[in-house]
Amino acid sequence: MIRFDHVGKTYPGGTTAVEDFSLTIDSHASVVLVGTSGSGKTTLMRMVNRMVDPTSGRVLIDDEDVAGVDPVKLRRSIGYVMQASGLLPHRTVAENVATVPLLEGVSRRRSRSRALALLEMVGLDHRLGDRYPSQLSGGQQQRVGVARALASDPNILLMDEPFGAVDPIVRAELQKELLRLQSELGKTILFVTHDIDEAFLIGEQVVILRPGGEIAQQGTPAEILADPADDFVESFVGSGVGKRALHVDEVSGQQVVLDAGDRPVGVLREGSRS
Amino acid sequence: MSWVLANLPLLAERLLAHLGQSIPPIVLAFVLAIPIAKLANARGWLRGGLTAGAGLLYAVPSLPLFIVLPIILGTGIRSTVNIIVALTIYGLALMVPSASEALRAVSRDTLQSATAQGYAPLARFLRVELPLAGPALVAGLRVVAVSTVSLVTVGGVLGVPSLGMLFIDGFQRSITAEILAGIVLTAALAIALDLLIMLGGRLALPWSRVRGEGVR
Known part of the structure; x- marks a missing residue:
């Protein structure tokens, strides 16, 4: 279990990356922090393995404050995947x-x-x-x-926009692969992305962040889509502008499904699941 | 040619002396430049100062330096210590800016990733940052090696035995073969060291020659 307890991060220059953030991530859950740049999502993730130390509040892993753990030891016990892999080229x-x-x-x-x-x-x-x-x-x-x-074999996996630098087809493959691995391994995953579709795919719980690490809404993908908390969330997930609304049109006797821009996305079939 | 054949032992002796005065400054400059460059990179103002200072150092004429150093160090004018100290200074003047650039060019993302995996700071420097700066460090070292071998000849003017003495002696006694032998051997020594460092670099950094097939 990872618990953020009123954490904040203000840099020496005076910029505040995170104001006051609290969140509990249950063991074996996959939670996605999603937000635009400046939402503090990467900063929050890095507090878990002490790449960043909060200036206020605490981060606890299984009720132990990470501030008291040797950072090198802590990092070796937590899996970390970053954008563009970060592999050692030598x-x-x-x-x-x-x-x-x-x-x-x-x-x-x-x-x-x-x-x-x-x-x-x-x-x-x-x-x-x-x-x-x-x-x-x-x-x-x-x-x-x-x-x-x-x-x-860490209990916790931190994933910082891990699939951000690959093309969409490969990204879809990698996402599927991660879901398969997670169903086998059941790690506690904290995943950061700016891509709401990825967030809904990966996260059992999705946390939508406003700038400064303020939680705009938190819930399952279905809960967020069904009942966006406010205009910010609506525009973020695209339901407000009807981007996710689909409608059906009849073309040569077939029920064609169109998206908000009237682009055909598929054909509606009664009862068939193949 | 007959002069060369008749004086082979002398040539060998001068070549060895030359090598003996070249290797220590090359090694010292390389080993000292890395911590200096690392320190300089950590302090912005120091880096600017050192890079400018290094340029100035290199502008100090070598002959006067060879004469002034024995006074400062309390060594005799013909002592090889002067040569080694002076050439280490020149070597540093070349190597510090080069090492500073080499270390700065290492990807921050890769270093952060190493930290995230659990490298302690010193281990990260020695096992990640330094090897990744390796190809650029080797390039800098090659310049230092060639420059040092060529500068050692100046000591010949002061009577410190090296290949440089062959030109001086050959010039004074009008033995063209001796002058030529000195020049050819100096150049050959420089090229040999350069090649040796290049090959050593390839052996030590096998990954640097790998051609990427995939997208970086």
């Missing part, structure tokens, strides 16, 4: 995946066999293990980033 893929075990002093041999197994788990050929990150495609690198985060 280490092979297998060495990258084994980063934390190697730092923790696990033998090279054992780290490597664990790394190769993890590559298979995230859907990569283990033979990619001896390549360097620059020899992989963006999507493959991102999978390696996920494998690396899982290497020490």
